[in-house]
Structure formats: C-alpha cells, structure tokens
Amino acid sequence: MTENDTEREPPGIGPRDWKSHPAYVSPEYKSTVLRGPTKPLVPITHSLSELTGPVYGAECVGELDHDLTRNGIKDGEPLGERMIVSGRVLDEAGRPIRNTLVEVWQANAAGRYIHLVDQHNAPLDPNFFGGGRCVTDDEGRYRFLTVKPGAYPWGNHPNAWRPNHIHFSLFGPSIATRLVTQMYFPGDPLLEHDPIFLGTPEIARNRLISKFSLDVTEADFALGYIFDIVLRGPDQTPMET
Amino acid sequence: MSHKQTPSQTVGPYFAYGLTPGQYNYRFAEVASGSMADDKVAGEHIRIIGQVLDGEGVPINDAMIELWQADATGRYAGDSDVRANTGFSGFGRFGTGTDEENRFIFDTVKPGSVENGAAPHVSIIVFMRGMLTHAYTRAYFSDEVEANANDPVLSSVPEGRRETLVAMRNEEDGNVTYRFDIHMQGDAETVFFDV
Numbered sequence: 262m263t264e265n266d267t268e269r270e271p272p273g274i275g276p277r278d279w280k281s282h283p284a285y286v287s288p289e290y291k292s293t294v295l296r297g298p299t300k301p302l303v304p305i306t307h308s309l310s311e312l313t314g315p316v317y318g319a320e321c322v323g324e325l326d327h328d329l330t331r332n333g334i335k336d337g338e339p340l341g342e343r344m345i346v347s348g349r350v351l352d353e354a355g356r357p358i359r360n361t362l363v364e365v366w367q368a369n370a371a372g373r374y375i376h377l378v379d380q381h382n383a384p385l386d387p388n389f390f391g392g393g394r395c396v397t398d399d400e401g402r403y404r405f406l407t408v409k410p411g412a413y414p415w416g417n418h419p420n421a422w423r424p425n426h427i428h429f430s431l432f433g434p435s436i437a438t439r440l441v442t443q444m445y446f447p448g449d450p451l452l453e454h455d456p457i458f459l460g461t462p463e464i465a466r467n468r469l470i471s472k473f474s475l476d477v478t479e480a481d482f483a484l485g486y487i488f489d490i491v492l493r494g495p496d497q498t499p500m501e502t
Numbered sequence: 503m504s505h506k507q508t509p510s511q512t513v514g515p516y517f518a519y520g521l522t523p524g525q526y527n528y529r530f531a532e533v534a535s536g537s538m539a540d541d542k543v544a545g546e547h548i549r550i551i552g553q554v555l556d557g558e559g560v561p562i563n564d565a566m567i568e569l570w571q572a573d574a575t576g577r578y579a580g581d582s583d584v585r586a587n588t589g590f591s592g593f594g595r596f597g598t599g600t601d602e603e604n605r606f607i608f609d610t611v612k613p614g615s616v617e618n619g620a621a622p623h624v625s626i627i628v629f630m631r632g633m634l635t636h637a638y639t640r641a642y643f644s645d646e647v648e649a650n651a652n653d654p655v656l657s658s659v660p661e662g663r664r665e666t667l668v669a670m671r672n673e674e675d676g677n678v679t680y681r682f683d684i685h686m687q688g689d690a691e692t693v694f695f696d697v
C-alpha cells in the first residue's frame with residue numbers, strides 16, 4: 262500500500278435515478294399514503310458516511326444458505342417446482358460488484374410465508390424455510406436454488422393477489438448503493454393488477470422481471486431464471502465509444 | 503451509463519425471518535442485530551432507541567431500521583475507509599415488531615467525528631411495508647451542541663427542521679440512552695435526504 266492509498270477517498274456514487282424508482286406515496290398501494298415521506302427530500306453531499314458501508318463476505322454465509330431446497334429440511338424435500346435463480350450484480354457502468362451479500366426471502370410453493378404474521382390459509386411446508394443468502398463471486402454472480410414461490414392474497418383491495426416474487430436485499434459498496442427489491446416472473450398475469458409492481462415507473466418495470474433461461478435450467482432437476490441487478494454508481498459516465 | 507438502476511420495491515411485512523431472524527426467534531443465523539458493541543468495544547456505550555410513526559402518529563410495527571456508524575474514534579469499518587478499526591462492525595439492524603412499544607433498540611458506542619468539521623452522527627435507513635423505496639436520514643446527538651452547529655449537513659437543512667435529526671440524550675443509573683423517533687409525515691416529519 263502506498264502513502265497515497267491511505268489517503269484515498271472511496272469512489273463516488275452517482276445519484277439515485279428517480280425515473281427508475283417508485284415514488285414514496287403511491288395511492289393505489291394504500292399503506293403508502295400514511296407512511297411515505299411527503300416533504301421534499303433534502304439534498305446531501307456524500308461524505309464518508311454515505312460512501313462507506315458494511316462488508317459481509319463469504320465468512321458470514323453458511324454452507325446451505327444459498328440452497329432453499331435444503332436449508333429448511335426436517336424430514337423430506339420441500340414441495341413445489343424446483344428452480345434456480347442466478348444473475349449478476351453490476352454497477353451502472355456494467356462492472357461486476359464482487360463479494361457483496363445478497364439476501365433473499367420468499368413464500369413457499371403454496372404462497373405462504375413462514376413468518377408468524379402471515380395468516381394466509383395455505384399450508385406451511387415443514388421442509389421449507391424460505392430465507393437464504395450468498396455472496397457474489399469475482400464476476401458479480403450469485404446463484405440460489407429454491408422452489409418457485411406461490412402467489413398470495415393481501416388486504417390492499419378486494420381480491421388483491423401478489424404476483425409470484427422473491428424478495429432481494431443487496432448492499433453493494435456503500436450505504437448509498439443499498440437496495441431492497443423484488444424479483445418477478447415472466448408472463449405472470451397478476452403483474453398488471455399489482456399496485457406494488459405498478460408503483461414502479463413504467464419505463465423501469467421490466468427490470469424487475471426475471472428471464473427464463475434454458476441455459477440456467479438443469480436437465481431432470483430445476484428450471485432456470487436469470488435476474489441481473491444494477492446498483493448505483495460510479496458517479497462518472499464513462500466515455501461513449 | 504449503459505446499465506439502468508434496478509428499481510426498489512417494498513421490504514414488505516415478512517422480512518423478519520430473512521433479515522432479522524435472530525431477533526424474531528427464527529432458526530437462521532443473522533448477519534446483524536441491535537447488539538452492535540460488546541463490552542470490549544472502546545468508547546462510550548450508548549443505546550439508541552425510538553419509534554417509527556406514521557402520518558397519524560401511530561407507531562409502526564413492521565418497519566426495519568438499519569444503522570451505520572463510525573467507531574468512537576470516527577473510523578468506519580471495511581475496505582472503503584482504509585483507516586478502519588476492525589474491532590467494530592458499525593452496522594446494526596432492528597425490526598420494530600418485537601418490542602411492546604414497537605421501538606427499535608441499538609446498543610452501540612457513540613461515534614466520533616468522521617471528518618474535520620463533521621459532528622458525530624449515525625446513518626439510518628428506514629424500510630417498511632408501505633414504502634416502495636427506502637428512506638435515509640441521520641441522527642445527531644443532543645449533547646454535541648457546538649459540533650452540531652458547525653456540521654455542514656445539519657447546517658444545510660432548513661433551520662426549523664434540524665431538530666428532527668437530533669437524538670435526545672438521557673442518563674439514568676449510569677446508562678446513556680438517546681431517543682430518536684422517526685416521523686414519516688406531519689409537521690414534525692423527519693428530514694430524509696436524497697442520498
């Protein structure tokens with residue numbers, strides 16, 4: 262390490278692209294009305310407080326944490342359609358974000374969460390937990406094994422159903438790159454009725470939908486889906502060539 | 503930029519077994535909790551506590567708060583700050599569904615000043631069902647009057663709203679607690695930054 266390195270500032274992070282992210286108050290999604298901030302956000306110049314963030318590497322990931330088909334087993338395999346979801350975590354310049362923690366949680370194949378608050382009248386699966394995590398590799402790649410989550414009803418409006426989805430949580434290099442999102446499935450007829458998905462600016466919605474991939478699919482084992490995730494940064498637009 | 507940002511979506515009501523499993527008694531190791539500093543961590547040991555209140559002043563019982571801070575000497579952990587003090591991770595997470603008053607509770611150390619002129623503060627990220635995109639704020643400390651007056655970020659906030667960013671110190675039986683309520687809306691709406 263040179264002396265310069267010890268004085269090095271972390272790289273800058275470009276702005277949150279509000280054309281890509283949902284607004285705080287989105288009246289069709291009823292609980293946003295009393296919960297989303299209503300005053301304008303105050304601009305902030307990033308300091309170390311925003312340009313640093315927690316680093317969770319491979320040491321915090323257990324052997325089965327990436328495999329939701331096995332990490333909740335009690336006396337058999339979980340029911341449902343086995344699937345693989347894999348993708349790359351990239352920045353806006355397309356560079357891989359390495360060694361970053363990816364956390365997921367989801368309903369079981371029947372559309373029921375293990376969470377105690379979920380009272381949906383669909384069966385729990387004694388062999389499925391629904392939570393997992395992994396760390397991206399040198400190419401920014403992550404991979405989970407799971408079963409396809411079921412749709413489930415919610416109380417937003419009469420006959421409201423959430424489309425099939427997997428919740429994702431990512432850190433990236435700093436607090437400014439933090440992202441919590443949901444991954445959806447191609448062709449889901451519930452998408453056009455879902456105020457959470459539709460709360461996203463139209464131009465950005467398709468970025469939330471995974472792609473079926475025969476390459477990721479494993480013969481006689483599990484269907485494959487690709488879901489690439491783009492986090493904020495860097496703060497300078499590379500030269501177009 | 504060739505690649506567009508992946509949109510945010512709500513954390514929803516069922517994050518606990520994935521993100522805060524230990525706190526909610528699910529059998530899954532957790533990477534972070536409200537216990538950020540054991541006795542060995544140097545500095546003044548403090549507790550930061552507060553409620554998250556909706557537009558009608560009702561405490562929210564399914565928010566998740568993340569806290570990021572420097573150690574007592576003002577150094578952040580991790581690769582990004584090469585001065586890092588490795589004894590303290592600086593990161594905590596707490597869901598508001600386990601405390602009977604729906605408070606978040608962080609046991610930590612009071613951070614030092616990170617940069618010349620910056621008052622001690624912690625970064626706070628707010629997630630909840632009913633928020634499609636998370637919110638970012640900072641908590642400063644009520645006993646740092648002079649440092650707060652000179653802090654560039656706090657000074658950039660309209661004067662009448664600055665107090666929403668100051669956690670109130672209380673000492674009882676030798677325990678130091680800072681109260682920091684987060685108001686999502688209303689006259690006392692907490693300042694959230696466009697981070």
Ligand SMILES: [Fe+2]
Binds near residue numbers: 428
């Ligand atoms: Fe969900």
